[in-house]
Amino acid sequence: MRKEVATxxxxxxxxxxxDPFHLENGDYEPEIAxxxxxxxxxxxxxxLAKRIQSIYExxxxxxxxxxxxLLISKDLLVIKANQSCSL
Numbered sequence: 001m002r003k004e005v006a007t008x009x010x011x012x013x014x015x016x017x018x019d020p021f022h023l024e025n026g027d028y029e030p031e032i033a034x035x036x037x038x039x040x041x042x043x044x045x046x047x048l049a050k051r052i053q054s055i056y057e058x059x060x061x062x063x064x065x066x067x068x069x070l071l072i073s074k075d076l077l078v079i080k081a082n083q084s085c086s087l
Contacts, residue, residue, distance in 0.1 A: 007083040011036045011076060018072050020056060020064045031055050039076045048073035 015032045038051040049069035057063050 003083055007079060008036055010079045011039060014075055014079065015072070020068060020072075021060055021062065031059055035076070039080055043077065043080075045070060045073045045077055048077065 012032055015028065015035060016026050019026050019028075034055045035052055038048055038055070042048045042051060049066055049072075052073055053064055053066060053069045
């Protein structure tokens with residue numbers, strides 16, 4: 001499996017576990033796809049957190065506190081950094 005595919009699967013797993021709106025079956029596919037795209041584009045945790053917040057707000061018309069978005073953005077960026085550092 002290519003490294004990028006494995007990394008994207010880690011992102012999906014993390015975002016599914018996050019479940020910010022406590023949905024029973026986690027219907028977040030479009031948001032997860034948009035968030036993964038944002039992770040590939042951004043390296044700054046706060047900018048990524050703001051993007052994540054806006055992605056989920058657009059879909060659910062509810063605002064996730066920026067602190068929660070910042071925590072998940074940092075976790076996502078750790079995965080991204082590990083992917084780029086590994087052999």
